[in-house]
Amino acid sequence: MLLVDDHPFVRDGIVGLLQSQPEYEVVGCAANVVEGIAMLHKLRPTLAIVDLRLPDGDGIQIINAVAEMRWETFAVALSAFSTEDDLLAAARAGAAAFVTKTATAEEVLGTLRRVVAGEDVLVQDFPAALRQRLQEKSLTEKEIAILTLLGRALSNRQICERTGLSENTIKTHLRRIFKKLAVSSRSEATAIALRRGLV
Numbered sequence: 001m002l003l004v005d006d007h008p009f010v011r012d013g014i015v016g017l018l019q020s021q022p023e024y025e026v027v028g029c030a031a032n033v034v035e036g037i038a039m040l041h042k043l044r045p046t047l048a049i050v051d052l053r054l055p056d057g058d059g060i061q062i063i064n065a066v067a068e069m070r071w072e073t074f075a076v077a078l079s080a081f082s083t084e085d086d087l088l089a090a091a092r093a094g095a096a097a098f099v100t101k102t103a104t105a106e107e108v109l110g111t112l113r114r115v116v117a118g119e120d121v122l123v124q125d126f127p128a129a130l131r132q133r134l135q136e137k138s139l140t141e142k143e144i145a146i147l148t149l150l151g152r153a154l155s156n157r158q159i160c161e162r163t164g165l166s167e168n169t170i171k172t173h174l175r176r177i178f179k180k181l182a183v184s185s186r187s188e189a190t191a192i193a194l195r196r197g198l199v
Contacts, residue, residue, distance in 0.1 A: 002043055003029045004036035004062055005051040005078060010101060014049065017105050024112075033057040037065050044071050047116060049099070052079045052086060060093045067094030067172060074115045077122075084130060090122060091134055091179050097121035120184045131182035139180055146173050150186060151193030 001024055005011050011029050018024040027043050030036040033056050040048060040062065048066055052059040059077065066075040076097045077090035090098050096115045099108055114121050126134065139147065149159045156170050163170070174186075183189050 001026050001047040001049065002036070002039055002045040003049050004031070004054070004059065005029075006031045006055050010051075014108075017108065021109065031055070033059070033061050036062045040065055040069075040073070044069075045073055047074050047076065047112065049076045049078050052077055052090070060089050063090065063093040063095050067176060069172075071168070076112065076115060084133070087122070087126070087130065088134055091126070094175055094179060095122055120178065123179060123182050124184055126182060134180065134182040139177065143173055143177050143180070146170065147177055147189060147193050150174070151190045153190070
């Protein structure tokens with residue numbers, strides 16, 4: 001697990017919490033965007049917990065870097081606040097969950113376990129109004145093409161063959177498509193493709 005936060009007290013608290021759990025290993029801590037992105041590429045952690053407000057920029061930059069990786073890393077946004085704009089920005093960047101600094105240890109650990117198990121906790125927990133705002137962000141041309149193939153019930157490997165992209169790249173695009181559509185499964189995305197007349 002990689003933790004990116006500029007407050008030593010917060011870092012120490014989260015590190016101490018996770019080190020008390022046998023399933024987690026803290027492999028690195030960073031205090032800003034530059035360090036965070038460098039350590040992300042060097043360490044390739046399974047989990048990256050990222051503060052949204054850092055001294056040299058926005059934690060969203062790091063979450064975007066996670067989404068562009070060709071290996072499996074789950075990003076969790078961390079913030080003292082949970083405004084709708086923060087939640088939407090985190091979801092659009094590809095964060096799997098959003099944890100506030102006021103959450104209890106049990107809440108944090110429960111969320112992280114769901115994330116590592118593959119759940120899209122952030123979008124699943126969105127209220128209907130916020131899901132609608134998330135859907136307002138349009139898909140790119142490439143994402144529409146992949147959504148169209150998904151709607152034809154093609155597997156990731158078949159989509160790779162049609163597009164010439166690697167399977168990891170397809171997985172990255174699918175995660176972004178799911179985020180933008182505020183869905184958590186291929187079947188839900190396929191239903192939207194059908195409603196939009198893409199298939």
